[in-house]
Amino acid sequence: MLKRAVAKVTGDSSPAENGNSRTSSTPATGQTTPNAPPSAKSTMDSTQSADVPDKKFRLSHIFSGHSLPGTRRSTSRAGSLDEPRPSAVRKAQRIEEKERKAIEQEKVKERIAMARKQSDLRAAQIETPEQRARYGEQYPVEWNKTHDQWENIFTICDDAQIGDTVTLRARIHTIRDISSHLVFIVLRQQISTIQAVLAEENGVITGHMVRWAKRLPLESIVVVRGKLQKPREPITGATTQQAEVKVQQLYLVAQPKESLPFNVYDADLVLKKSDDDHSGSNSGHGTDSDGEGAPRDENHSIERHEGPVLTQRVRLTNRIIDLRTPTSQAIFRINAAICNAFRSHLDKNRFLEIHTPKLQGGASESGSSVFSLDYFGRPAFLAQSPQLFKQMCIAADFKRVYEIGPVFRAENSNTARHLTEYTGLDIEMEIVHYYDAIRVIDGMLKSIFVALRDSFKAERELIKRHFPHEDLVYPEDTLILPFAQGVRLLVQSGYVEEDGSVPKEDEDLHTRAEIRLGELIKEKYNTDYYILDKFPSSVRPFYAMEDKDDPKVTNSFDIFIRGQEICTGGQRIHDIEELERKMQRLSISPKGMQEYLEGFRLGAPPHAGCGIGLERLVMLYLNLGDVRYGSLFHRDPRSLPLQKADEDELRHPEASTNPPPWKHPRLALKADGESELRDMQPLEKLIANYGDASNTAWLDERYKVWRHPDTGAAVGYSPFKGYAMIIGDPLCDKAQLSQAISAFLQFIKKEAKLKPIWMMVSEEVEEILGGKLNWCSLSCSAEERVEDPAKNPARHDPDIQKKVRHARKEGIKIQDYTLSENVPDEVVRETDARIEDWRKNRKGEQVHMTDVHPWRDMSHRVYYIARDASGQVCAMVVLHQLSPQHGWHIKWALDFPGAPNGTIEHVVLHAMESNAGSKMTFGASATSTLVAKHGLSKVTTKWLTKAYNSLAEHNRLTNKGEFRQKLGAVEDRVYICYPRHGLSPAGIQAIIGFFKQ
Structure with a gap:
């Protein structure tokens, strides 16, 4: 039992750094290479046959497409079964040839650069002014x-x-x-x-x-x-x-000051790749939070027949460049034209433009779909629509009003047709009859269609090159179909929902059903544009007017284009008594809506209106496939990622990178001279300012540290077999990450001449590498973080507490050495001797990022050394100080040969309790699943996930994580990133060899 516990509390995901001298099987159990394709086994157990292939070798073959040694496969040719397939050999040869050409190209570029300099000098001498x-x-x-x-x-x-x-x-x-x-x-x-x-x-x-x-x-x-x-x-x-x-x-x-992830010329040549299209325009597959729509696929591809792939994520991440493309320029001319035609038509029909507040004291529709906020200590909401204020304007005798403004919906719908913030085109008007409003709204939409048809032919043709579609078809007399009749059309066609149920006349239609109904209407009536009328009361908001002849339905409608809804409208209740009865029946609180209700108490005329989503109208009119292409800077549930800012001031302000010391006025005045001012910030202080667990590995000799000349930012890497094995995020201010990464990659390419593989990076860095630079990225490891050590659940775990009690009973005593204390020389010598005993006791091949060197950077480490009843050192836990955001890294947790059972648990819990006010991380370990973040096809992702899941289950890769969860740890994914086509079978072998080095 103890041998498993020791492996689980390791600080660097490495048996080389976490000891258990009493059993040789521990280092081989559940160890993986952090944030790289996992090495399931680093050594043989004594109970296993020697002819079982090394599992790191097996996994590298799975990722590289090779066959496993000793694995039978049918073959038509003579030769050893261990010999690789010809296709794999040819692939490796092609990769090697590509790498050789890349090196040659770099040499050519160097010669060109030199020739250009010489040409500049000659031109300055021979050209006239x-x-x-x-x-x-x-x-x-x-x-x-x-x-x-x-x-x-x-x-x-x-x-x-x-x-x-x-x-x-x-x-x-x-x-x-x-x-x-x-x-x-x-x-x-x-x-x-x-x-x-x-x-x-x-x-x-x-x-x-x-x-x-x-x-x-x-x-x-x-x-x-x-x-x-x-x-x-x-x-x-x-x-x-x-x-x-x-x-x-x-x-x-x-001119651009950094490399472009793609250029406008290439982006303008791409064609829409229909088989990867995740839009809901032609398919109802997939679900959102309401069981509707098609799920968003961040790797949705738009690509040329030849050349680099441009995924939707890359385009939207680099939105400024994407907006420069003629296609995007044309889309937003159409967007503006719709607003102009909307405004022009309504102005001609005596409507008044209004601007309503977006801060409201109550929700206008469903309280579950509003963004709440604190309004000077009072609750408030972002407006779901201007509905209530529009109606108040009608009660104030404005007669006819419209608005173009933002609308906010807190709906967690990650589909191609939903946004959390969009532009609403809203109308409200006095009426005599319900159909007065339908006539005006229908005329307004048709005026928009005519304007787009007559005045924007060039833009529409340009967009069709990239988003092919037929022109909108609609009759002079718009089809108005009762909702119940539309449901009957679906049922008669044999349509059923995915769960086998049949659409009902008193329930709303799901997106899949709406799209199918649109197809049926196009077949029967030859129109892409139509109105569904008389929706059931159960699916409409509280203010919708019920039909006097049939209270089960309302005087409300939806307008559709190409089978999807673009507009919802209807007649509103204008009688205050009727409105209050309905609010009471639906349990809607009048709190926060007193102004709204007051207008009806003062007398309001019969009125109706509608709301149109501008971006969705643009998407469906142009068949863009995704509403995000019609939104300037889209907002959806995945927008505005959490920015993990430093929680406190820097531990060492004099070692800041933003600004660096030589650009800081106050520090410049204190500098003794120019040389001191230009000295780079010490790496140890940068780790304490900005670092995470992986950055502590850079203190080992195997790592080189590149420094950014302008800011002093640092990146640690290790050259290995032609690759730059880069570990962890750059050490710098978050705002400087992109700048530092760009400069470092230029260095790696032009000076170091290495191929980069960047491992164990945070989501912020993955967003830059994957989202901005279009690298491939995946994750099979995570930092095991403890947000609040004071709430450690291990204090209440019976198994762990039993071990701790046993260690105390055996007389274990713990010595603490804090940041302000030096570890005495005699304790260092004694501990080093026990570390050597631990090393000698290890058996098998080791997988690790760093070796055990506990006395480096002692000014940023605290030590907890345990002694047994005889006074002998029997365990040690070392914490390394990280940035204020990350707290402490449990760098090493070692128990030495002969340590009583429960010693390591006792020391780890003591160390955590001693630093209960700070966050902690155990470092990275393997996760139970592999996640493809960017650049991997669906087929490849599915295959890799299946392979990884099988290995994770077979080799118990999650054992360590399960134990850390008992200590309050939660997973924070880290990623491995590499340029497209930049991870060959040789690269996989290099990664594994690097961690075995």
């Missing part, structure tokens, strides 16, 4: 006086302006290198592009100017002056096809 003035980073100042005359690409007519000299400012969309004397540059302004031709011209345009232009980064902003000329043949790669600019002057205004 007039030639030098034609290009560079500063256009003539006098051009600013005529900037209002600069050209817009979309106004350039194909033939009328040929021969004119134009000046325009645009982004570089793409560069086509034709020869050493000629380059084509495609310039872009929003959705318009034009080709610019820069050719060497004797005495005017120099060869160096052409070469300089070729080197300009894509997405740079440039000012170009040149003459419009007719191309030799129509230009198919630009929107302006019958004219091009012959460049005479070219100036750089701004």
Whole structure:
């Protein structure tokens, strides 16, 4: 029993750092390589046959696609069964060839960089001042006086302006290198592009100017002056096809300061990949919190036929770049046009635009779907809709009102059609009859359709290239279908829900049923646009007016496009007594709605209205497949991830990276000299300021530490077989993570010339590597964190407490050495001797990140040394101080040969209780499941998950985690990230070899 407990409380997920000298089986039980494809077995038990293959080797073969030694497989060729498959050999050869070419390309780049420098020097000597003035980073100042005359690409007519000299400012969309004397540059302004031709011209345009232009980064902003000329043949790669600019002057205004995760030109070429589309527009599969809709897939792919994959997550994470694409530009022109047409039509029909408060004292609909907040000590809510205020305006005799404004819904629906914040188009109006409102709303929507059809053909055609769809079909007389009749259509068609039930006339339709009904209506009535009328009372809000002839239904409706609802509306109850009776019947509290009810007590006319979701209308009209593409900066249940800010001030302010000491005015005044001011912050202090458990490994000799010259940020890595094995997050302020990562990867690529594999990183860093840089990422390990050691459940666990009582009975005494105390030399020598006894007692191969060196950085460590009744050192626990956010790392928990049963449990609990005011982590350990975070296909994820689950169960990988849970630990996932196609079978072997080193 003791041998398992010792393995479970290890601090670095490593048997090399957590001892039990009395049994040789402990190091081989349930150990894994942290945050890497797990090594299920590092050594043989004495009870196992020697011909069983090493499980680390087995798992590396599973991940790399090789067969296992000793595993039978049918083969048509002669040879050893251990010989790898030809396909695996060919794959390894292709990877090696690719790596060889990458090295050659780096050498070529170095030679090119040197040649460019030499070219710059030669140009400065031979070019005339007039030639030098034609290009560079500063256009003539006098051009600013005529900037209002600069050209817009979309106004350039194909033939009328040929021969004119134009000046325009645009982004570089793409560069086509034709020869050493000629380059084509495609310039872009929003959705318009034009080709610019820069050719060497004797005495005017120099060869160096052409070469300089070729080197300009894509997405740079440039000012170009040149003459419009007719191309030799129509230009198919630009929107302006019958004219091009012959460049005479070219100036750089701004350029990207970091590598782009993708460029607009590539993104504009991608096609919609329908088989990965997770939208709910054509399928009702999947469920949201209400059993509706299609689940959101963050790895939903949009890709070119050839080239890198651009997933939805990458596009939305890098939203600014994605919004530059002509397709996105066109989408938001349609978005704006809808608002303009909505406003214009209603203004013509004597509606008044209003702006209602978004802070409310009560919920207008369902209290479970509102965002609550503290309003100066009083409860308040973000408005689900302007419904109540619209009705109050009608009671105030505004007669007809509309609003375009934000709407908030606290619904945890991760589907392609739901947002938590969207733009609402709302209407409310006095009526004589219920159908007066339907007539006005129907006319308003059709006016929008006409405006989009007549005035935005170019934008619609551009969007169709990437989101193919047919134009909206609708009759002159809109189909108005009673809800009950729509249900009957479904039932008659044989439709049933996924659970086998049949739709009912007194229940709302799920998304899957709505989509099927839309298909049936299109077949029968040939329309994409229709109205479902007379919804049942049970599915409408409290203020909906019941039908006088049939109280089971209401005077309410939904409007649909392509089988999905875009608008909900109806007549409201205007009689105060009727309204209060219904609120009472539905148990709706009038608290917070006194203003609303007061309007009806003062007398309100009959009225009706509706609410339309702008983003959903855009999505369905253009068939975008996902409402997020129609939202500028979307908000859904996964938005606004928790920012784990430092809980306290830095432990060492003088070792801050933001700002670094040499940029801090107060510290600069205290510096004795320039050399002291520029000294990098000590690594030990950076760990105490910003570090997590994995960062403590960097103190070992096997790790190199790269430093960012501008901030002093640190990244620890270990070169191993051509790879950079990077462990943990960069040590720096959270706001500097992206900057530090970008600079470090440039160093790894250009100077160290290593292939990066980044392991045991937090979700914040994974968001940068996976979401921004489009790396692949997965997780099979987690930090085991204890948020509040004072509430340690182990104090009430009978098994653990029994062991602790036994240790105390055996006379175990614990010596504490805090941060302010030095461990006496004689105690160090005695403990080192016991560590050597522990090392000698270990058997089998070890898997670890660090070896046992307890006396390094003693100023940030506390020690708990246990002695038995004879006074001999029998156990030791070492805590390493981390950032204020993470508290302490239980770095080592070792019991030495001959330690009484329960000793290690006693010392660990004592250490935790002694630091009850701070958070703790046991370090990383294997999780029960493998999670694919980004960049892995569904098939690969399913296969890897199945393989990992089988290994986890067979090898008891969760044993350690289960024991730590008894100590109050909870899992905090960490990730392994690598560039796409950057983890070959050799990479898997390198990871395992690195942890076995």
